[in-house]
Amino acid sequence: MTEDEIRLLREYGSIEPGEYDCEWTINGKQVRGHVELRAGRPPLGYARIELIDGAIPGKRGQYARRYPTSRDVPVVRGYIDSQMKHVTFFDVWLTAEFTERTRVAGAIALVSKEELADDIVFTAMTTQVTQIERFSGLPPIASNVRSSGGAPREFGITTTEMKCEWPGAEMSATFYYGYRSSIDPFILSVLFTPWIKFTASVAMDARAWLRQWCLPLVELISVATGARERATLVSLETTGDGKITASVFSNPVSQEPYYCARRSPDILAFTASDEDFSLVQALTRWNELHRAEHPLIVGYNTIALGNDQHPQARLLLLLQWLEASYGFDHRTEFDAQQEKHTAERDSLLAKLRTMREDGTLTRQEWKLAKRVPRFAQPSLSEALSSYFTLHSDLDVESKLGKTTLIREVTAAGEAENVTDALRVVRNGLSHGTATYAAHLLLQVVDELHPLVRAEYLRLLGGSFDADSLM
Numbered sequence: 004m005t006e007d008e009i010r011l012l013r014e015y016g017s018i019e020p021g022e023y024d025c026e027w028t029i030n031g032k033q034v035r036g037h038v039e040l041r042a043g044r045p046p047l048g049y050a051r052i053e054l055i056d057g058a059i060p061g062k063r064g065q066y067a068r069r070y071p072t073s074r075d076v077p078v079v080r081g082y083i084d085s086q087m088k089h090v091t092f093f094d095v096w097l098t099a100e101f102t103e104r105t106r107v108a109g110a111i112a113l114v115s116k117e118e119l120a121d122d123i124v125f126t127a128m129t130t131q132v133t134q135i136e137r138f139s140g141l142p143p144i145a146s147n148v149r150s151s152g153g154a155p156r157e158f159g160i161t162t163t164e165m166k167c168e169w170p171g172a173e174m175s176a177t178f179y180y181g182y183r184s185s186i187d188p189f190i191l192s193v194l195f196t197p198w199i200k201f202t203a204s205v206a207m208d209a210r211a212w213l214r215q216w217c218l219p220l221v222e223l224i225s226v227a228t229g230a231r232e233r234a235t236l237v238s239l240e241t242t243g244d245g246k247i248t249a250s251v252f253s254n255p256v257s258q259e260p261y262y263c264a265r266r267s268p269d270i271l272a273f274t275a276s277d278e279d280f281s282l283v284q285a286l287t288r289w290n291e292l293h294r295a296e297h298p299l300i301v302g303y304n305t306i307a308l309g310n311d312q313h314p315q316a317r318l319l320l321l322l323q324w325l326e327a328s329y330g331f332d333h334r335t336e337f338d339a340q341q342e343k344h345t346a347e348r349d350s351l352l353a354k355l356r357t358m359r360e361d362g363t364l365t366r367q368e369w370k371l372a373k374r375v376p377r378f379a380q381p382s383l384s385e386a387l388s389s390y391f392t393l394h395s396d397l398d399v400e401s402k403l404g405k406t407t408l409i410r411e412v413t414a415a416g417e418a419e420n421v422t423d424a425l426r427v428v429r430n431g432l433s434h435g436t437a438t439y440a441a442h443l444l445l446q447v448v449d450e451l452h453p454l455v456r457a458e459y460l461r462l463l464g465g466s467f468d469a470d471s472l473m
Contacts, residue, residue, distance in 0.1 A: 007183055008260045011196065015129070015238050017250035018086050018114055020258045025081040025090065027107065029097070036107075038081055038090055042258035043233075046092060046112035048081065050105045073098040078121045079107055083114075091119045091249075093209060111209050113239070113249035123247070124206035125239035129198055130217055133232045134224050136197040136263045138282055139167040139178040143195035143263060169281035174216075176201050176283050183262070194262040201283075209239060209251060218255055219289040220282075225305045226459045229452070232305075235261045285463040292462060298327035299459055308452065314444035315432055321451050322383060322429050328458060329386035348375055383429060384422040391422070394457045402450045408443040 009019050018040065025038040027050045036050040079092045092109030099105050113119060136143070167178040181196040201216055217234055225232045236258065237251040252258070292300040302324055308317050330337065355372045358364040364372070391400040400421050403409050409424045418424035428447070431437025460466060 007194075011183065011260045012236070012250075012258070015236055015250065016115065016248045017236060017238065017258070018083075018088060020252070023083045023085060025083050027079065027081045029076075029079055029105075029107075036081075036105075038083065038107075038112075040090070040112060040114070040252045043254065043256065045254050046090075046109045046252045048079075048092070048107035048109075050107060051103050052105060053099050053102055079109065080118065088114050088116060089118045090114050110253065111213070112252040113209060114252065115247060115249040117247050119247070119249065122208075123241070124208050125212060125249075126206045126242045127200060127202045127240040128212045128216060128237065129200045129240070130220070130237045131196065131198050131235045131261050132221055132224055133235065133261050134228050134230075134263075135178070135199055135220075136180075137228065138224065139197070141167050141178065141180075143180050143182070143197075169283045171281070171283045173204050174201060174283050174287070176281070196260060197263050199282075206241070209249075212239060213237070213251070213253060213255065215290055216286060219286050219293075221255065222303070222305075223285060223289065223460075223463065226303065226456050229456060230305070231309065233257045235259050280464055285465060288463045297462065298331055299324050299455070300462065302327070303455070303459055308448075314441050314448050315439075317448045318444050318451070319429065319432060321448065321455050322425065324455055325390060325458070326383050326386045328462075329389060351375065383426050387422045387425060390454055390458055393461075394454055397453055397457055399450060399454045403447060406443070406446040406450060408439060408447055411443075 012019055020040050020042040022037055022039045025036055025048060027034050027036050027048065029050060032052070034050045034052040036048060038046065038048040040046055074097055076095050076097060077093065079095045079097070081090045081092070082088075083090055091113045092107060092111070093113070094110035096108045097105055098108070169176040169178075176199055178197065178199045181198060183194040183196065199220070201212075207215070217237055221232055221234050234256050237253075237256050239249050239251065241247045289300060302320075307320055352373065352375070355364060355369065359366075359369045403425070404413075404421045408428065409421055412418050412424040412427055413420070417427050425447075428437070428439065432439070457466070
């Protein structure tokens with residue numbers, strides 16, 4: 004980490020990731036140890052004392068201990084002398100690993116100048132997410148001016164005073180730029196840092212801020228850009244005269260300050276037809292769908308679609324998300340369809356049972372008749388056809404039809420069109436009755452993934468700009 008990045012961390016109330024000597028307060032006892040504030044990983048610490056009773060009952064005069072012995076506690080505090088900062092662990096798992104050694108593992112760590120209460124809540128969160136500037140449409144440099152005489156030089160007029168605001172009654176957000184500059188005899192360097200600040204009408208704890216606003220924001224941007232984006236820095240604030248600021252160390256926070264390009268890309272991956280629609284509304288909708296357990300919102304995972312995953316697994320995931328999403332969105336229709344199907348099936352089996360009793364239906368025919376499906380579930384072909392039509396501007400069906408695998412399956416007479424071919428491929432892979440070359444599956448994955456991203460964004464009130472794929 005460069006000195007400039009360390010300075011940026013300090014300005015936002017954070018400290019450089021690393022290992023620090025620490026004085027812990029656990030169960031009312033103050034003990035020495037150290038804390039490991041790790042980038043992109045849960046915080047960890049060790050206390051030089053055995054705080055958990057692991058005594059094993061025995062005979063008189065005999066004494067034994069068992070290791071490890073663990074228990075969970077809600078909060079553990081520490082003080083980092085060298086940084087003059089308090090560190091507070093939440094959702095902690097204490098483990099007595101051996102004599103004079105207790106492991107302190109937390110889900111979230113907050114670093115602050117003040118000691119934090121167990122039930123502290125915050126009204127604002129400031130975070131930096133890679134590619135967040137693409138959602139603002141606000142470039143860090145508004146215009147360029149070229150000098151009229153002498154050697155040609157380019158000057159930039161910054162937009163650091165400009166802001167993009169998304170107001171709301173319960174939650175509002177403001178996007179803005181910070182900047183870092185350095186001057187030496189030969190170079191003038193300016194780097195821009197994009198930030199977004201959320202302000203809530205009702206205070207929330209650190210867990211709620213991360214799970215309901217920070218992580219959904221990262222997920223939304225990842226879907227829109229098609230890459231694995233990350234939250235780099237996160238800080239929380241309270242209101243009032245004694246305002247407290249705390250920086251967050253947790254699994255999703257990389258602690259690597261992000262500097263954006265001089266100009267944001269002209270094409271935004273995420274657009275909305277309603278000019279009053281805001282990023283806050285999209286994240287609010289995300290939380291609603293997540294609480295409803297919508298399969299696409301809950302299940303989509305950029306990491307699972309990474310290059311280290313086999314194309315077969317990626318293709319099956321994409322198809323499953325589309326099929327499950329379609330079924331979830333049409334539950335009412337399918338419930339009515341299922342009721343009708345059940346009645347018709349029962350009527351048919353009753354007639355066939357009579358025929359079996361009359362001897363007009365053989366035993367083998369009766370066993371075959373009972374195999375009539377009990378459930379009228381939506382088919383994959385039905386889901387794909389619907390999404391191909393809904394997102395016709397992406398032209399996914401035509402692009403899939405040009406892939407080698409789909410052309411081979413169709414040419415072999417196994418399918419008549421793209422949707423049938425995808426169904427055949429999916430069934431073969433799922434049941435293990437067919438195998439396909441990885442590079443052929445990868446072609447299909449590359450063409451199908453934008454369709455899943457487009458549907459994800461549509462559910463949140465936005466749309467996927469087809470030109471952003473270019």
